[in-house]
Amino acid sequence: MSQRVTFITGAAGDLGSAVARRLAANGDALILADVDADRLSALEQELSHLGHGVLTRQLDVTDEDAVRAVVDAGVTQFGTITSLFNNAGISGGTFPLPEHPLDDFRRTIDINLVAMFVVLKHALPVIAQNDDGWVVNTASEAGLKANERRGAYAAAKAGVIQLSRAAALEYSREGVRVNALCPGPLEGKLMRVSEGGMPDPEEFRARITAASAVGRYGAPDEVAGFVTYLLTEAPGYLTGATLSADGCRR
Numbered sequence: 001m002s003q004r005v006t007f008i009t010g011a012a013g014d015l016g017s018a019v020a021r022r023l024a025a026n027g028d029a030l031i032l033a034d035v036d037a038d039r040l041s042a043l044e045q046e047l048s049h050l051g052h053g054v055l056t057r058q059l060d061v062t063d064e065d066a067v068r069a070v071v072d073a074g075v076t077q078f079g080t081i082t083s084l085f086n087n088a089g090i091s092g093g094t095f096p097l098p099e100h101p102l103d104d105f106r107r108t109i110d111i112n113l114v115a116m117f118v119v120l121k122h123a124l125p126v127i128a129q130n131d132d133g134w135v136v137n138t139a140s141e142a143g144l145k146a147n148e149r150r151g152a153y154a155a156a157k158a159g160v161i162q163l164s165r166a167a168a169l170e171y172s173r174e175g176v177r178v179n180a181l182c183p184g185p186l187e188g189k190l191m192r193v194s195e196g197g198m199p200d201p202e203e204f205r206a207r208i209t210a211a212s213a214v215g216r217y218g219a220p221d222e223v224a225g226f227v228t229y230l231l232t233e234a235p236g237y238l239t240g241a242t243l244s245a246d247g248c249r250r
């Protein structure tokens with residue numbers, strides 16, 4: 001196929017930026033969106049000499065009008081969007097269930113699940129105009145396994161898995177593969193926030209690490225290589241899948 005144009009949300013974060021670097025090196029045109037304008041600007045400067053063009057936009061993915069505007073801006077600049085890494089997310093608060101404030105629970109679901117739908121709603125019809133398309137929605141191993149004190153995060157990520165299957169059913173015959181990615185714990189900002197919310201962060205980290213076959217957290221770039229494959233080479237039959245990259249966590 002001709003030029004790939006990949007839209008990444010949460011692009012300034014650890015995983016989003018690792019995928020952006022790989023895709024830029026592969027020659028993709030990139031639409032990079034994140035609520036964090038400073039980190040996004042630093043990434044833009046780093047990548048602007050690579051790939052086939054980088055469009056960056058500060059974006060709150062919960063704002064439907066703003067999401068629509070970024071999709072439109074990407075189409076205006078590059079002619080189309082061929083691939084989506086629907087990846088923005090937050091850890092949310094870590095609370096025992098009876099103490100979880102309703103506004104934090106709602107915000108965690110809003111960013112991690114509702115906004116995934118909003119981005120799919122506006123990007124999928126554009127992607128489907130091409131012969132081939134690729135979508136990866138970032139869920140989490142937290143959406144598959146029991147997680148303490150993170151009910152909102154776990155529920156949102158379980159929702160992302162089912163949302164991905166629904167989108168795959170609707171779009172796979174149009175050539176768009178839609179898959180859900182379930183990373184395990186990765187070194188970086190998000191896990192530091194999660195650890196910080198636990199009564200004993202070091203004990204939590206040691207327990208999480210011991211529960212994985214590799215005995216460590218993953219590096220964002222290890223998962224980024226897998227995402228790059230799913231966004232560039234995955235065949236049409238690889239769709240509607242829930243794919244773990246979690247160091248074999250029990």
Ligand SMILES: NC(=O)c1ccc[n+]([C@@H]2O[C@H](COP(=O)([O-])OP(=O)(O)OC[C@H]3O[C@@H](n4cnc5c(N)ncnc54)[C@H](O)[C@@H]3O)[C@@H](O)[C@H]2O)c1
Pocket residue numbers: 009010011012013014015016033034035036059060061062087088089090091111138139140141142182183184185186187188189190191
């Ligand atoms: N880090 C992990 O251990 C881990 C494990 C499983 C799943 N995940 C998921 O992977 C994805 C990427 O996480 P990460 O590890 O790179 O964390 P990260 O915190 O480094 O990156 C997340 C990015 O999303 C952005 N973001 C947050 N709210 C936003 C909003 N409303 N609008 C737009 N952007 C917003 C943040 O600014 C940040 O740059 C998330 O969906 C996360 O839930 C992470």
